[in-house]
Amino acid sequence: MHDPDVDRLTEQMRALAEDGSRQAVGLPSEQVRALGVRRNHRQVASRTLFVVIVAVALVGGVATMTGRLPGISVMPAAPPPSTIPTELALDANPPADINADLTEGPGEGLVLRRFAPCDPDAHASLVQLPQDWVLIDSTTMADQVRGIHYQDADLDQVRLVQLYGDVSVAERVMQQVRDAVASCPTMERQGPNGTVERNDFTVVDADVGDDGVLTTSRWFAGDGTQAVPGAELRYIVRVGSVIVMVSELNRGITDPAALAQLAAELQRTAEGLVAELCAFADRPC
């Protein structure tokens, strides 16, 4: 016997799930497999390192007890960086004058979302992105992510460090970032009193790390000369297999000098992180 209420509920639930299925966009399966393989390699490397450390400790113990080293020498080779250093000073030089309502991190437990660089209101811009987009804001895609997020009434500042499997993946991510920000369309929105506001989105190369860009997003009303308060600046920088993002959404900024000062502060923050990540860099730093 059917209960009409249950039938109706089932129908609605199924429609909801089908809606989700239709909109689902996944990575190509070969990329999913590649991520899985890399994760396995990392786990094996960690176990190997643990075994070596235990062996060194045992040999050291024998040497201490007997007063001499046994007839074997164990010299573990320095492993290439496979993790983001836990001592990385993500919280160095916090935003000036911040009265933080919220600070998440520093650490790995941040709630991360998809990277939608062109969309000032983050409205469904995902569909414009390539299918094989490597998400720089998702723990699903990067092998390891550490970050910190400051928030108060005036600003949101995020510092994220994301480690990829190797330099080639990070280079591809960086290229996709460049492609995505280069193709951002000019957007308009309704301002107060029926005015139209236009978004000014600029991209320039940043002289930080192995490769980098700085994007700036601002809104202008009227004929394009009347700045609407607020700006979003984002440094995205590659250091070997690591990508560093330092971004700030500042809700009150209007003055070009203040904007330049903010850009300089964010650049210094990015440079500080890059300097600490020198071991990952393509070239000596």
Place this chain on the structure above:
Amino acid sequence: MDAPAFDAFYAESFPRLVGQIYAMCGDLVEAQDCVQEAFVRAWCRRNQLADLHSPEAWIRTVAWRLAVSRWRRTRRSRLPADRSRLPAPPPVPNPDRVALIAALAQIPARQRRVIVLHHICDMAVKDVATEVGAPVGTVKAWLSRGRALLTSLLDESEPQDELNPKQEEIGHA
């Protein structure tokens, strides 16, 4: 499970699983991320995956656990206001869909999960019990309570719309 088998499994089940997890957690982006991550973990364990009775159930369980743990973290820290990190809203704000998602969010997570497994995944109660690791009687109770609560929440939202169509228009603008 070899690469071609995994690829076929992924292509066939990814959208379906995203839909199911979406119904469980109410956030499409979150559902997508969690299912994607579950497939990455599945490939790490591909040797064991082939021996499982239902690899899809394994993926669904992992994705669900990821969604729950992310949801707990979000609740603890409040959702950040960085615009690049806000979830993308559904493209069409269907009023019924909005009401259903809001109602689902108000019922306990375990009731939501068993409702989805039973009514969307077409699983028998005993299979639901196996997947969630609870006794059959408990699952029946969760199903019954969850459905009753959902029905009453959905009914609550309907009469107001009928009484005041203008309000509906404003509410969904």
